[in-house]
Amino acid sequence: MEKIKKFFYAAILVSLFIFGSWPIKAQAIEPKITDILISNNAENVLLYARLINGFKPEMESAILAGVSTVFTLQLDVYKVRSHVWNKKISSQEIKRIIKYDNLKKTFSIYTTGNPEPAIFPDFESAQNAMADFSGIIATSISSLEKGKNYYLEMKIKIDKVRLPLHMEYIFFFVSFWDFETDWYRRNFSY
Amino acid sequence: MEKKRKRINIDEKELRKRRRERIIMVVVGVLAITFTLIASHLFNKNDLPITTNIFVYGLTSINVILIILLLFLIVRNVVKLFYEHRRGIIGSKLKTKLVTAFVGLSLVPTILLFLFAMNFLSYSIEFWFNIKIGDALNRSLEVAQVYYEQMAEQAKFNARQISADITKNRLYERERIEYLKSFIGQRQKNYKLGMVETYFDFQKENMVFADAEHPELVPLNLVPKMLEDIYSGKEASATQPTNAGEEIVGVVPVFSFAVPSEVIGRISVSYSVPKGFVDKLRSIADASEQYGQINILKNPIKFNYLITLSIVTLVIIFLATWFGLTLASGITGPIQDLAQATNKITQGDLDIQIDIEADDEIGLLVKSFNQMTKDLKKSKDGLEEANLSLEQRRKYMEAILRNVSAGIISMDGNGIITTINHAAEKMFDLVPENILFHNYRDLMIPEHLILVEEFLQEMNENNESILEKQLELVFKDKALTVLLTITKIKDEDGNDSGIVVVFEDLTQLQRAERAAAWREVARRMAHEIKNPLTPVQLSAQRLQRKYGDKLGEEGSVFKECTQTIIDQVEVLKNLVNEFSRYARMPVTTPALNDLNEVIADSVLLFQDAHKEIVFEFNKSEELPKFEFDAEQINRVLINLLDNAVAAINKKEGRIEIQVSYDEQHRKAIVAVADDGPGVPSSYKRKVFDPYFSTKKSGTGLGLAIVSSIISDHHGQVSVSDNNPTGTVVSFQLPVSGV
Numbered sequence: 026m027e028k029i030k031k032f033f034y035a036a037i038l039v040s041l042f043i044f045g046s047w048p049i050k051a052q053a054i055e056p057k058i059t060d061i062l063i064s065n066n067a068e069n070v071l072l073y074a075r076l077i078n079g080f081k082p083e084m085e086s087a088i089l090a091g092v093s094t095v096f097t098l099q100l101d102v103y104k105v106r107s108h109v110w111n112k113k114i115s116s117q118e119i120k121r122i123i124k125y126d127n128l129k130k131t132f133s134i135y136t137t138g139n140p141e142p143a144i145f146p147d148f149e150s151a152q153n154a155m156a157d158f159s160g161i162i163a164t165s166i167s168s169l170e171k172g173k174n175y176y177l178e179m180k181i182k183i184d185k186v187r188l189p190l191h192m193e194y195i196f197f198f199v200s201f202w203d204f205e206t207d208w209y210r211r212n213f214s215y
Numbered sequence: 216m217e218k219k220r221k222r223i224n225i226d227e228k229e230l231r232k233r234r235r236e237r238i239i240m241v242v243v244g245v246l247a248i249t250f251t252l253i254a255s256h257l258f259n260k261n262d263l264p265i266t267t268n269i270f271v272y273g274l275t276s277i278n279v280i281l282i283i284l285l286l287f288l289i290v291r292n293v294v295k296l297f298y299e300h301r302r303g304i305i306g307s308k309l310k311t312k313l314v315t316a317f318v319g320l321s322l323v324p325t326i327l328l329f330l331f332a333m334n335f336l337s338y339s340i341e342f343w344f345n346i347k348i349g350d351a352l353n354r355s356l357e358v359a360q361v362y363y364e365q366m367a368e369q370a371k372f373n374a375r376q377i378s379a380d381i382t383k384n385r386l387y388e389r390e391r392i393e394y395l396k397s398f399i400g401q402r403q404k405n406y407k408l409g410m411v412e413t414y415f416d417f418q419k420e421n422m423v424f425a426d427a428e429h430p431e432l433v434p435l436n437l438v439p440k441m442l443e444d445i446y447s448g449k450e451a452s453a454t455q456p457t458n459a460g461e462e463i464v465g466v467v468p469v470f471s472f473a474v475p476s477e478v479i480g481r482i483s484v485s486y487s488v489p490k491g492f493v494d495k496l497r498s499i500a501d502a503s504e505q506y507g508q509i510n511i512l513k514n515p516i517k518f519n520y521l522i523t524l525s526i527v528t529l530v531i532i533f534l535a536t537w538f539g540l541t542l543a544s545g546i547t548g549p550i551q552d553l554a555q556a557t558n559k560i561t562q563g564d565l566d567i568q569i570d571i572e573a574d575d576e577i578g579l580l581v582k583s584f585n586q587m588t589k590d591l592k593k594s595k596d597g598l599e600e601a602n603l604s605l606e607q608r609r610k611y612m613e614a615i616l617r618n619v620s621a622g623i624i625s626m627d628g629n630g631i632i633t634t635i636n637h638a639a640e641k642m643f644d645l646v647p648e649n650i651l652f653h654n655y656r657d658l659m660i661p662e663h664l665i666l667v668e669e670f671l672q673e674m675n676e677n678n679e680s681i682l683e684k685q686l687e688l689v690f691k692d693k694a695l696t697v698l699l700t701i702t703k704i705k706d707e708d709g710n711d712s713g714i715v716v717v718f719e720d721l722t723q724l725q726r727a728e729r730a731a732a733w734r735e736v737a738r739r740m741a742h743e744i745k746n747p748l749t750p751v752q753l754s755a756q757r758l759q760r761k762y763g764d765k766l767g768e769e770g771s772v773f774k775e776c777t778q779t780i781i782d783q784v785e786v787l788k789n790l791v792n793e794f795s796r797y798a799r800m801p802v803t804t805p806a807l808n809d810l811n812e813v814i815a816d817s818v819l820l821f822q823d824a825h826k827e828i829v830f831e832f833n834k835s836e837e838l839p840k841f842e843f844d845a846e847q848i849n850r851v852l853i854n855l856l857d858n859a860v861a862a863i864n865k866k867e868g869r870i871e872i873q874v875s876y877d878e879q880h881r882k883a884i885v886a887v888a889d890d891g892p893g894v895p896s897s898y899k900r901k902v903f904d905p906y907f908s909t910k911k912s913g914t915g916l917g918l919a920i921v922s923s924i925i926s927d928h929h930g931q932v933s934v935s936d937n938n939p940t941g942t943v944v945s946f947q948l949p950v951s952g953v
Contacts, residue, residue: 090511091504127507128359128500129454144438 056206058181063163063213070163070213072100076156076181076206084183089148093124095184096155102164105174105212114175115164123155169215176212180205233544236288240537243285282526289533292540305554306547313546317539321531329528336520344513349506356503359496363463366486367452370465373408374484375450378469385472387415387480399424409462409487410434415469415480429487431459441466446478460490549577553584565592622697622718625704628711630654642697642720643690663688670701671714680705685721693933694899696721723931726903730923733904737794745791752784797916803927805842807952810883811835811874813845817852818872825860829869838876838883842952847924854917855887855944862891862942876950886945888937899934921946 055078062073079096080088088094098119103111122135125148132151133142145151163177182205296314299307377399381387386395399411403424410432411424426432433455441451450467462485469480488496509516552569559567565588571581616623622639626632632650640647649658656664666686674682680703688695698719706712759777766773811834818832859870873886894902903922904915918932925932925946932946 086511087508090507092508126500127356127504128496129363130360 056181056183056204058179058206058209061179061209061211063177063211065166067166069165070102070169070177072158072161072163072177072179074158074161074179074209076158079156079181079183080152085148088123088125091125091127093122096121096123097182097184098158098161099180099182100161100163101178103176103178104170105176111176114168119158119161121155123151166215171215174212174214176210178208178210180208182206236292240285240288243288286529286533289537289540293536296540306543306551309550310540310543310547313543314536314539317535317542318532321535325528325531329524332524333521336524337517340513340517340520344510349510352499352503352506355499359499362496363454366463366488367454367465370409370463370484370486371450371452371467372465373402373406374411374465374467374482377402377411377484378467378482381413381482382470382472382475387469387471389417396422396424408484410485412483412485413469413480414482417479426485426487429459429462431457432462432485432487433457435462435464435466435483435485437466445481448476448478457487459487460493461488462486463488546577549573549581553581556584556588560588560591565595620720622720623715624655624718625713625715626655627713630656632658633713639718642695642718644693670699674701674703689896689899693935694722694896696725723926726922727926729904730919730926733919734797734923737797741791741795745788745795748784748788748791752781752788755780755784793916797920797923803844803847803924805844805928805952807840807842808845808848809840810838810843810848810885810948813848814852814872814874814885817849817856820853821856821860821870827867828860828863829867830872831869832872833874835874835876835883837878838874839950841883841948841950843928843948844924847927848948851921851924851946852885852887854921858917858944859887859889859891859942862889864891877947881950883948883950884945885948886943888941888943890937890941893936893940893942894934902934903932918944 057077058074059077060073060075064071064073076096084094098121099116100119101116102114104114105111118137120135120137124133124135124142125131126133130146132145132148134145134151134154135142143154145154158181169175293314296307296310300311380398381395384394384398385391386398395413399413399422402408403411403426409426409429412434413422413424421434423434435453435455437445437451437453441453444451445466445468448468448470450465452463452465454461454463456462464483464485466481466483468478469482471477471479549569549571552571556567556569567588568585569581571578573581616634616636619636620638622642623634623636624632624639625634631652631654633652635645635647635650639645655667659667670682670684674680682699682701684699684701686697686699688697698721700717700719702715702717703711704713704715755777759774759781763770763774763777815832815834818830821828822830856870856872860868863870869890871886871888873884873888875884875886876882877884903918918934921944922932925948928948930946930948932944935943935945937943
């Protein structure tokens with residue numbers, strides 16, 4: 026009797042473990058940020074980067090079916106301090122939303138701070154535009170001190186896609202819609 | 216007396232566990248429902264912050280875990296029931312039947328409903344997503360898309376025509392500007408073009424030819440990509456919203472007349488699409504879009520419904536199981552309690568009470584059971600009291616039987632000895648273990664058995680239930696005079712169920728009576744005989760003195776005769792004196808004396824007189840001094856030793872004098888044993904009678920005097936055979952006044 030009891034507890038634990046680890050398995054292809062470059066113009070520190078593996082086939086068909094998808098770039102700049110913890114100088118979030126207009130067969134990309142969407146006649150160019158994070162203002166030059174070291178941390182996440190009938194909540198266990206990259210860090214000096 | 220009410224202690228631990236489980240199940244159920252409600256409430260909100268999302272995930276996860284826990288608890292109960300059934304625990308069979316019935320009853324319709332609902336849903340979903348509807352929507356969308364495309368193509372076509380005419384006629388030249396305006400106005404009018412816009416590189420501003428019918432049309436802001444296309448010689452089109460709907464703009468490049476590949480400007484033609492039409496097209500597009508979205512979720516939706524229905528089915532089955540378990544527990548619990556209580560009652564615990572409150576038949580049963588237990592307890596208490604009383608009476612009777620001086624032996628109808636009291640054991644020197652529950656016929660010697668059979672026969676013949684007989688028995692070298700009373704025991708129906716034999720030892724009594732009678736005889740003899748003896752003797756002496764010398768030769772005969780008379784009278788006088796002494800035994804005057812010393816004195820006297828006989832005197836060291844008449848006991852010893860010496864015919868012999876002390880009964884025992892020829896069994900009863908002697912010269916009063924003295928000391932005297940030959944005369948004296 027005691028053995029059976031133990032077996033049951035073990036079975037429950039194993040099933041919970043399998044259940045819990047399911048979404049991890051769904052994220053086999055990890056999105057990455059590449060070609061990270063930090064530059065500057067006269068006023069600002071600029072970030073150039075590219076997201077790869079950001080679109081999965083299931084997402085593509087969902088976007089073509091009119092489902093809007095949101096990429097969020099989380100960008101933090103820290104000042105390196107030797108004795109105390111590093112100081113966060115700036116933090117910003119840039120959202121990019123892609124939406125397909127099936128009537129006009131165009132892809133509109135809305136970016137934070139820009140009310141007018143950029144319209145693309147084909148999916149490839151729209152995907153490239155979504156993945157291209159060029160010339161993003163990381164922080165202003167004026168907020169930096171000369172001779173100091175800084176670093177930039179960034180990650181991109183894809184928000185949960187809004188499905189009709191709130192299906193995204195029902196399929197949350199097997200969701201392939203939401204993911205995020207690791208934090209990427211780049212040091213720079215001024 | 217307040218009755219102690221005891222609650223059944225049916226595995227208290229298990230009960231607590233069950234209660235705890237029930238509470239957990241209820242709490243888990245309530246939590247699952249609450250979390251589901253909260254989660255579903257939050258889902259209805261559109262713009263959820265990320266924290267809420269996490270919260271929702273958390274709630275949903277907890278929900279799933281709670282449901283799993285709930286299922287686990289129910290499954291655990293079912294498994295437990297299965298094992299209880301296998302182990303044959305009371306109530307598990309009924310419980311299993313009830314649960315099986317509930318599960319069976321709920322399973323069949325639930326599964327039927329599940330299958331029907333799944334088929335229905337699949338069919339419905341397939342029906343909704345059938346190809347015709349999808350095709351129709353796609354076709355509608357294509358129509359809308361074609362409309363936009365055609366409008367754009369038309370705009371571009373007209374723009375292209377205008378562009379070609381401008382190039383051909385070089386209307387872009389500054390001096391022909393008026394002609395250009397007229398040309399475009401004419402075209403606008405003839406071809407019902409919307410707004411026309413021209414731009415030439417050498418001009419600073421656009422020329423906009425507004426459409427009077429569609430004043431809402433506004434110039435298009437060209438994006439760099441579009442401009443790039445146009446200046447590379449490509450055509451472009453765009454759509455932009457207006458106040459009254461949308462405008463479709465076709466933009467084409469204007470080439471130079473001199474260098475046909477050189478783009479020197481651009482012409483755009485705009486058409487207005489009314490808002491109502493745009494909305495219609497948009498709704499077609501939206502419908503198609505939604506259809507497309509739902510179409511890609513068709514299988515997940517089906518899966519979702521399958522999961523939902525499965526969960527509902529499982530919940531119904533589990534609820535039925537749970538309900539079955541609860542109901543079964545409700546029924547079997549009291550039954551189990553009743554069974555266990557019954558077990559306890561069979562083990563003798565009548566204080567048990569089942570503590571179950573119920574208004575149904577089970578409650579009635581429990582009440583009746585408790586009442587029955589109380590009644591049983593009352594009856595048992597009554598029986599116990601009666602038993603106690605009976606036991607007390609039995610013990611009392613046994614005490615009476617034990618202490619009564621008469622010996623009592625009872626036998627059942629078959630002659631099996633069932634009772635024997637202490638007096639009987641002592642009287643016949645019996646060991647109860649060898650007697651009890653044996654048939655008297657197997658135990659008695661033939662001589663006694665014949666006697667008993669005769670008595671019984673006599674009783675039967677005379678139809679008497681009581682028979683009294685005085686018997687003189689010699690039992691194991693002891694002569695006994697007993698008064699035998701045989702009483703038949705009859706049961707309530709008058710049937711013989713055995714006999715009770717009462718033996719009353721009359722030996723001592725008879726001996727005392729005999730002694731008294733002999734004393735009376737002796738006294739009379741002394742009185743009646745002694746008085747005439749002296750005149751007889753004196754007369755004989757006088758006759759001898761007066762006529763003895765005168766008779767001459769015949770005088771010798773006379774002398775002999777008178778001398779014989781004188782001598783015999785002397786003998787007679789001695790005899791009468793002996794009897795007179797016996798009759799006038801002095802009153803016993805007890806004083807504190809040492810028995811060992813008294814006996815030693817007597818023995819010493821005899822040792823000196825009879826050197827040829829070995830006297831062995833074993834005194835008792837434990838015997839204390841006690842009260843007795845030393846002179847009389849000395850006389851007893853002299854009598855006994857005299858008898859012992861007389862019994863030894865041969866010159867050499869051995870006489871043992873043994874003194875012992877029975878501390879338990881506080882008795883001094885003196886035994887005088889000789890190795891003479893012994894006393895025949897038939898004489899043993901008479902040896903203490905006066906004038907009974909086996910000696911030729913004995914008066915027969917020695918042992919009578921011994922018996923008399925010992926009786927005066929409240930003691931007992933007995934005679935038995937010595938081993939291998941001889942006689943043992945022993946007496947017991949109570950040790951008092953220590």
